Amino acid sequence: MHTLKRMVKHRLALVGMIIILGFLVVAAFAPQLSPRDPLKFSLANKLRPPSGEYMLGTDELGRDLFSRILHGTRVSLMMAVVSVALGLVLGAPVGAVSGFYGGASDILTQRLVDVLMAFPGILLAIMVVAVLGPGLWNTMLAVGISFAPTYVRVVRSSVLEIREREFVEAARAVGTSSLTIIRRHILPNCLAPLIVLSTLQMANAILWAAGLGFLGLGAQPPTPEWGTMLGRSQTYIRVAPHYAMFPGAAIALAVLGFNLLGDGLRDALDPRLRGRL
Amino acid sequence: MARKALLLACVFLVGLAAWAAPKPGGEMVIGFGTDPESLDPNKITSAPAGMVLTHVAETLLLMTEDLKVAPLLVENWTVSEDGLTVLLYIRKGVFFHDGAPLNADAVKVNLERFRKATYAFLLFPRVNTIDVVDEYTVRFNLDKPFAPLIAHLTHNFVAIVSPKQIAELPEGKDILEPVGTGPFKFDAWVRGDYVRLVRNDNYWGDKAYLDSVVFKVIPSDATRLVLLETGQLHAMMRVPPLDASRVAATAGLELLNIPSVRTIYIAFNYQKAPFTDVRIRQAINYAVDKEAIVKEILGGVGGVSDAAIMPLVFGHAGQEPYTYDPEKARDLLKAAGFPSGFKCTLYHPTGRYMMDAAVAEAVQAYLAEVGIDAKLVTMEWAAYLAYLRKPQSEATFDMFMLGWGCVTLDADYGLFALFHTSEWAPVGSNRSFYSDPTVDTLLDLARVVSDPVGRRATYASLLTYLWKDAPWLYLHYEGQLNAQRTVAKDLIHHPREYILAHKAWLDQ
């Protein structure tokens, strides 16, 4: 409750929250809100500018852009959530164990993370997609894997700090098992940085998916997805600027929303995080 | 009064002559999409590389822009009655850029080296041995008659470089700076950026007007067009089709719509149900509106296929098109036992052919209308090639989109490798596992018939048979949409997807 109040006071964070909530509503009710079938095509009506008939115009196959962007919300948001969750699930436990136990395993994981971080991120994603083939799920997997090292780093540094706190010492003194300590004491105290990092990474995930879509490696048509739409629209940027504009704007707005929300959460949850995230 | 008019006419004519006379000098910049992988005739595999190389290293015979075989380094040739010996008479007085003379030995050295090349199959193994008959005559000894051989000698990958350069090349190394006989000499190559060529002042034929020509690599079509508009390029390849009308209307720019020799098709896995049923294959041909695809997606560039090869290729015979008729498609599906359609996958490349992904998406949408639920899968190009080169026992795909450029302009090149049973993947390029005894017989026959009328007739019946059997969803043949600034004169935009600056000049 306290956190929420602080967030509401933070005006920009409130804006971010409203944007994200708006997108969630759109995602939930996309079929009801869409004026047309997002897959219904008509080549004769291709690349129409916005008009009374087509609110945001049409794409290269004459499909209604507005309906496609609405439906795309589902795909893009799911993409963001799943890839971030994947990065979290892959990275956080490794970071926690590595930070808590230290020693040889810690050194080893840290070197491994160094390797992954020194590897250009987009390239890692491109290669994962090349190996697994493009598509929605593989894109999420690629982005998730690329995000994991950051989670390892952030969790590990939080754990290192928490490990030395009194309540952990106390728990250890009464003979609580390490696993229980990690689960009961360490992880809950890492939550703040994880939540903040995750909202910021959601924004990144959307941008990455767009980048992969630009290279033709994202979600496969006819599935409406913002990044793929934006990538496709580049071909028509001179003849139909609206086609690039609207998916681009949707991406920018969602990224903006997640960033504002992330900032707000950071200030509300733990102002000390400022210097680290 | 009459004298005045005459005078005016004279002034006008003089002016016209002055306007039309080529001006020597200057540097022309031509924009294209991909950096050549190599400039070694043994290594090159792509049209862009062939385009650059052909200015430096010439071929034995020339394929002109109106697609006729003309003499180049070979002045004349004869084919024996049985088709097993070919004699080539080499032009005299030609020298390579390094001063070495062109003669029969030089040609033999080049062709022997070509035996190990990527595209060696253009000549070998049908050519068994190559003999030097005298200083300016070379003989090919064939194991079997091979009618398309002369056409294959025009291929830019069979370019001739200096024998001195070949002799001095360390084992296992590639030629980096080719030394040929062409109107331009190699000057510089900044990888990923540009290749620069300068005029060869000792050229054996008509010398080039330009001091130099630069081929500049600009991967994005949109960016390339911007550079042409802002004057940083004089000519470019691949204008995005939907920008065509805008370019055509821009003062100072000229739009060129040139045919290309590439046919785009979607092949069915001929050995996999339900595509084993000709009714299904025909239904799919009726279900897709090819006219609309060419008009709306390709901006009218190219044309709807009326055979498995495009109209300019020797041996082409146009067929009655499968007109767009979803009702008929549904009827055929019903007759084949699939009244409510079926599910399948459609593999396609992205960014390889003109608007390929958009075309695939349109096909998917058309198929959905008759109840066929095709799932689209795209792959990165190298992965795609690997995926499609599987033995039949492992091939799980239903349909795939591919393009085949019939660069020799002879039907053999465009049909044999794709439809003959002996060419089944992974050995050859028959990736759809097409197999039909009639087709095999006709393909074999056309290779040994040497009289053109007979070959034409053979291909005509073959194409009709293939049309009815519908092993492909016949889509379209591509066109090339190029553009140039009006100051760029006499550039040749070749159907093989080359822009040639041999005779070009700048009007400024």
Next chain:
Amino acid sequence: MIQYAVRRLLLAIPTLFGVTLLVFSMVRMLPGDPAQAMAGVHATQEYIEQVRRTLGLDQPLHVQYGRFMIGLFRGDLGTSIRTGLPVSREVWSRMVPTLELTLVSLFLATFFGVAVGVISSTKPYSVFDYTSMFGALVGLSAPVFWLGLMLMLLFSVRLGWLPAAGRSGPINLILPSVTLAASSVALVARFTRSTMLEVMRQDYVNTARAKGLRQRAVVLRHALRNALIPIVTIIGLRFGALLSGAVLTETVFAWPGVGRLMVDSISARDYPVVQGAVLLLALAFVIINLVVDLLYGVVNPRIQYD
């Protein structure tokens, strides 16, 4: 400090070793191989197998890796399969344009990011603050390739002020580096602002103010000085992001850099070039991180390297 630098570089060796192993196995996991990728649709199986043999791709993987590593110790990155050039020459000739682009972008990001951030923090919640922070967020939210095309259309086509693409002079750097820098400027500005705000609440800043120092002096000499460490950290981290972003920027602006070389080499399955390029990029990453760490000592002499 030199001792520290040397130790850090030694520590980087296992990291780079790991990178070689990762990139070696990843490129070989890609479906398809160089022979096939190069020869294209028309290739025959016979030719593909011949190429595989000449390239040694029929050898077991550990033998191939061994050869790669032995070459590496001799300073030889191998030969490009596609072009036949030495990989070191090929990668280096493409690395220079990329470093030009990323370093100029890094400079832009630092200069404008810190400047905007500091000004915003001195007048928090002012019109300037809101506008610049909103502008920063928009910059952060726009996909690189989209922004690039938009800038090109505006400045080259509409206004005709700048060359659209290519790399023929310093003026050509403006559009691509601004495009690439946009998201980093935004990030650095936001970050600087929040760090500055925090530092200015600290006691010693108040003390300085109480001593009657001018606002300018307080901000620059005391607050910014102390805020620099986290700012330097974030700038160091941006370098990796810039290198990633360069792949897309280079495509849009026809910039002959290593990012595009890498994408092209991946599609040609040119194993040696991908390996060499990734390894050198990783090295650049390690060095930049080291420089950042050393900068800590410069901005704050109290930090000891031990």
